[in-house]
Amino acid sequence: MTIKENDFRKIDLNLLIAFAVLFREQSVSAAADKLHLGQPAVSGALSRLRDMFDDPLFIRSGHRMQPTARAVALHSELMPLLEQLQSALFQQAEFHPAQAQVTVTLGMTDWVEMWLMPVLIPALRAVAPGVRLSTVASDPFSDAERLEAGELDMAISVATAGPRWLEREPLTAMSLTTLWHPALLPLRGAPDVDTFTTYPHLLVSYREANSSQIDTLLAKQGLARRVSYTTPHFAALPGLLASLPAFASVPAGLAQGWEKTWGLASAPVPLEVPPFTLSLLWHQRHNSDPALMWLREFIRRQVAEMTDAADCPSMTAAIA
Structure with missing residues (x-):
């Protein structure tokens, strides 16, 4: 469905919230109290709602304001939409690895794949069988460019520098x-x-x-x-x-x-070659992606366990 932007020019989300509260409270004064507004402001909102929908919406009956048929129909349609909007705006999506069905593209060199994947894939399958990894051959010189282009979701790399948007999780140091x-x-x-x-x-x-x-x-x-x-x-x-x-x-x-x-x-090596740092890289735009952030932490833990088991140094700031 294509959104017609001009249809929304007269729409104020605050009016829809006022409508929902008025429908629930059936009283301007009670709605004003719930909305932390003065009664004149809520009365003004009701006036704008009536103009917007070309309907009185609420008819005074005794001490209450009874909704019209149009108001009842609007409430039935709008409430699920407002609840979805509230969830989208204010509730961070949860990630459930056991139920997830997602494919993540990881860039890496062949040595990283040979070293890490025989351990990572069985561990991942045990807790998140629907999370599929697609590895792409990459190198430290092109990782940032391919992350920016969206060719990679993340990269496991020895790259030591990058643009401001590049996020980095050091995984381990290796000689x-x-x-x-x-x-x-x-x-x-x-x-x-x-x-x-x-x-x-x-x-x-x-x-x-x-x-x-x-x-x-x-x-x-x-x-x-x-x-x-x-x-x-x-x-x-x-x-x-x-x-x-x-x-x-x-x-x-x-x-x-x-x-x-x-x-x-x-x-x-019979030389004083400093260890290099292997890091997980991703674009800053993925910081709110629950699947990628969960996978980032999962990879970090797996590498930590591998390096601990091998009695390797766990972390260093040294760069190859």
Whole structure:
């Protein structure tokens, strides 16, 4: 149904409230008391209502004002609408996860999906089976733009800056871990910086760059590593490490699973690389969306439990 704006030009919501109270009280003085107005103001409102509906609406009968047939019909139609309007304006919508049927689009990189979703999805299904997550491949450089465009409802990202409307919920801090296959690189213990720069490296890059913060830190020591392969996908790394004598430095959350599945070895990066902060991002316009705000808190709790279980630092202000 299309609203005809001109039909509402003479409508004053306060008049409709006055009508509802007059209908209930059937007295101008009693209605004035309930509305905290003077009797002249309520009498004036009644006069405007009569003009608006072209009907006397209330007829004095003894000490009461009896509604006309037109007033009874109006009251029957208007009261449900006024109750709905009051609910829409003044009562925040409740979210019931067990009954909800909603799809949320989450942007994330493949490593976040590999690390988080095997834990998050079963936990979500147990309490909110109708809440469906649709993940979209994204990167820290485009997350804000895609949130603003409405392509994403939220993003789980390492992005460190953004416009004023960007809301951020820090989830956890994570360091980098260096991985290799011990059969291909038979090292004695954790690699030192000399060993680290001796063998080739596999690098994940979202913008086709062939260097990262690690290379910047090495350069400050007058050192360099040889990046022999660059990919935008973390998922490509374990298979490559199982077939190549090379290092790959990845978020620590991936290390344990890859060690177990692919037989890889791991050690801290032999440089003072500050941890990065993984955050949940969303547009400020969603602050009143009960489904997204519930999911935000749910994800936050799940990540906290994961990092506690892994004995990882729970939070830090450090930025990668």
